[in-house]
Amino acid sequence: MxxxxxxxxxxxxxxxxxxxxxxxxxxxxxxxxxxxxxxxxxxxxxxxxxxxxxxxxxxxxxxxxxxxxxxxxxxxxISYISEDLNLFVDMSVRENLLMGAYIVRDQQKQLETLDFVYELFPRLKEREGQLAGTMSGGERKMLAIARGMMSNPxxxxxxxxxxxxxxxxxxxxxxxxxxxxxxxxxxxxxxxxxxxxxxxxxxxxxxxxxxxxxxxxxxxxxxxxxxxxxxxxx
Amino acid sequence: MKEQSSLGSTLVKKLTGNLAATIVVGTTLVLAVVIGVEGGPSQVINSIVTGGMWALLAVGLALVFGVMNVPHFAHGESFMVGAYVAYFVFNPIHTSLKENPNTFLGVTAPFLAMLAAAVAGLILGVILERLLFYPLRLKTKSGWVMNAFLLTVGISFILTNGTTLTLGPNFRGIPRYWDVPPLQVGSVRVAVDRIIAFFIAIISIVALWFFLRQTRTGRAIRAVSQDELGAQMMGINLNFIYPLTFALATAMAALSGASLLFMFQAYPTVGLKPLYFAWYVVMLAGLGNVVGAIVGGFIVAVLQSATQLFTFTVTVLGHEFQIGGIAWEDVIPTFVMIIVLLVVPSGIFGSEVKGVQEQ
Structure with a gap:
């Protein structure tokens, strides 16, 4: 690889x-x-x-x-999840995740992956509409990892x-x-x-x-x- | 409309719990009412029309700063280019219409001129970005904001003087776009040109808002403005987003230049005043803040009207000074801007200017 x-x-x-x-x-x-x-x-x-x-x-x-x-x-x-997370702080959790799937053009596929990461991190589903910048450190970390997965790397x-x-x-x-x-x-x-x-x-x-x-x-x-x-x- | 309501809700969110913004916006509303009572409703409508245009210009500035970290001081020249293009498209059609009248062309020609201006703006934007900002970005290791600022000042000089050289310093203008009597709005008569200019501004801003919120590319633009590195990691190509953003901003400025041709005319330095007012707006609202720029546009326009309308005479050491009137148009907004910057340095809608510190 x-x-x-x-x-x-x-x-x-x-x-x-x-x-x-x-x-x-x-x-x-x-x-x-x-x-x-x-x-x-x-x-x-x-x-x-x-x-x-x-x-x-x-x-x-x-x-x-x-x-x-x-x-x-x-x-x-290749998907890289940086130490600084590099989240989009003025976007909601959901928007951040969808940005993660920017290179995936198939909407159906995007939503499938979204379901998958929500299953992995149920906390993110609860916070779907919250702005990334207002979340706690642990939640941000989860969001960054979940976002990194969204491109199906x-x-x-x-x-x-x-x-x-x-x-x-x-x-x-x-x-x-x-x-x-x-x-x-x-x-x-x-x-x-x-x-x-x-x-x-x-x-x-x-x-x-x-x-x-x-x-x-x-x-x-x-x-x-x-x-x-x-x-x-x- | 969905996007309209979300625009409104974002505004409400920005206002609640923000004392500075509430005070400034509240004062402006009171001022607008006073203007309405003292100067008549036509003054209020005037402020709304100019407010829409300042907002359209300021949104472009906010976008370019937010996404590319460029303090754009050649924005007025985009306005100027738009005015010229609209003039050179509209004028021949208008002259030929005098000989063989054609109602359809008479109605559509102005829109054609504005469209041409917007397209010219798009092209100019892409060329400027690729030809100047792109190489600068490759060369610049530190001090990007300063370098970019100087570059835009240079662009402004070259475009202004280049236009003087090729087209001369003469004013080229039109009395109006549509040869129809003014519209009766309540008790006031408003020129059709003004009403259409206002709607063009509003429609462009709403369209831009929708684009930034609802489309894949628009979201990518916002992503770049919030975290450039993160955006690259998502697979967003900055060499696509930068020219696009710059082209959009330039096109919006050109469009305002075109739709205000009847007010400003076309001449080499026509962009100076719109540029200043657009900068007042973004400084007031906070750099890189698109929603704030819309409100800011109307605030500055109301301040402008109020300054023109109310005059005071002050006697200092036996000399009489007049305060207010059209010559003071720049003074009062600048004064308010200085106060705002002293009290809330990041503008009343306080978007923290991340870009500057990062660079």
Whole structure:
């Protein structure tokens, strides 16, 4: 599905990613973990087309994506749910969700997906007419994730969904991601909650200072000494 | 009409719990009544007609600022282009009609002229955006608002002087579009041209409102104005939305220039005054706020009428000064605008100007 080959990326003169290579197979649920400032968000932004790589290649379903603009990557099936959420604050929940389905021209299909995300997040259905800007942090997060699903993506990139969420909501969000994988969506999750991430993902990469330092099946990483010492605090 | 009522409900929402807006709108209504009593109903109708036009112009400004973060100071030149196009389309038809009268053409020719102006505005808008703002956007790393502002000032100079160079500084105008007697509205007679100009403004604004609320592309425009990055992530192509927005705004300004040709005439600097008034409106209402711009249009028009109608004489150190009258038309709205900006810096409809801080 997705492959990054020796990717370098920077903001202006500040290089963030150094020689990053990773791959995600169809239907896989992959985690990307690491400390603050490791370059996890930058990796997602590069895949989503919001940042152009300096060197290396981004391949999505065999297409070279290096210079594809962000709106095209969405049309090709990549949906990115950013940490800042980027909601349309003056639009209602329903309008936000329908904006998520902007690239889906079939209205019937839009409404089907809408029903699906409402089933996943019943709270959003209750708040259908409310303006996104007036919702609580947890509800906004749900809305952003639901909106990201509305385009029926092949690959969903989720950036720190647990940030600022109450613990029971985090469980809800993670469960919904898991359910999404069951429907056939490929997922990449960037998280600081290493334990929870390793529990739900199939495979994970560990990123430190802009480089991939470790990779492997999540169950193996959980027992890895370095991961245990650095992230799990055991 | 559904969209009309939703426009109304949005207005009510904006007014409730907003003290500054309530005070300003309330004062304006009182002022409008006083104008009606003192100056007669025709003055009130006049304010409503001009108010509609200021609103149409201001909506374009609000749209361009809200979506593209461009403080558009060449909006008046779009008005000017519209006036010229309408003149050059209407005048030949009008002359030929004198020799062989044709009622159908007589009625439709003005609409034809306005349509031509609107289409010219659309084209001009797309050209300006692609030729100037697009390259600027690629080059600009920071300070976009300032750069864009200077660019619009440059466009304004070039269009004004270019027109003087090619067409000369002469006034080209028409006495009226339709050769029919004024309409009797209650006890007042109102020129048909004015009534039609008013309805054109209202219909355009309602159509724009409907477009922004109910259509896929319109919603995309609103999405871009609320979160540009989020909009891109939804698959919205900014290189489609920007030219479209700019073209719409330019077309609306050109349309007002065309439909007010009988009032303003066409000459190179005709756009200056409409530009100022449109800016008063958006500053009063809050930048990037489309609904506020509509109310603001009428507020400024009422202030304008009141200034023209009431005059006071003040004696300072033995000198007599007259306050009020047509020469004060700019002074009072500016004064009110300064007060509003001091008390509620983001305008009375207080849409927080996200764009500026983001850039």
């Amino acid at each position: 997705l492959q990054l080959k020796n990717l370098d990326a920077s903001y202006g003169f500040l290089q963030i990613l150094w020689d990053v290579s990773l791959h995600i197979a169809d239907g896989e649920f992959v985690g990307l973990i690491g400390p603050n400032g490791a370059g996890k968000t930058t990796t997602l932004r590069t895949i989503a087309g919001l940042l152009k790589p300096m060197k290396g290649e981004v391949l999505f379903k065999g297409h070279k994506m290096n210079t594809v603009p962000a709106h095209e990557t969405t049309r090709m099936g 092949l690959l969903l990139l989720v950036d720190e969904p647990s940030l600022g969420l109450a613990p029971h909501l985090v469980t809800d969000v993670f469960k919904s991601l898991r359910r999404l994988q069951e429907t056939g969506v490929t997922l990449m999750l960037v998280e600081q909650r290493v334990n929870a991430t390793l529990e739900i993902t199939d495979r994970a990469y560990v990123m430190e200072q802009g480089r991939i330092v470790m990779e492997g099946p999540s169950s193996e990483l959980m027992t890895n000494e370095h991961v245990k010492a650095a992230y799990l605090g055991i």
